[in-house]
Amino acid sequence: MKRIIFALMALVMSVSAMLAGNGAVITFETKSHDFGTIKEADGAVSCTFDFQNTGDEPLVFLDVRTSCGCTTPDYPRNPIAPGKMGKIKVTYNPTGRPGEFERKVKIFTNTNKRITLKITGVVVPQN
Secondary structure, three states: HHHHHHHHHHHHHHHHHHHHHOOOEEEEEEOEEEEEEEEHOOOOOOEEEEEEEOOOOOEEEEEEEEEEOOEEEEEEOOOOOOOOOOEEEEEEEOOOOOEEHHHHHHEEEEOOOEEEEEEEEEEOOOO
């Protein structure tokens, strides 16, 4: 049921965007972050992805999904006005996950385009 509602919302927003101009456009400074080598014992690490709405309509986040429960996104819940900046904070918990990692954060907005952010690194196990 959620997928049907999501699909209908996306369809309505895409038709609205086509009729209204270029609509919302999300532009990121970067779409990936490498934490390098981190220690499992030090706990969770975070990074921030900065973006701007470079379109002419408000930017609305419909859904943000991660590839693992060890990764938590914090994203704007209110619309981002045209020309305004925003941030998405991504936190990775390395507990019990030694070795290399690559996690993805999938972002669904009213831009009719799915964006994928990526975090990587290497976790040194506790002794």
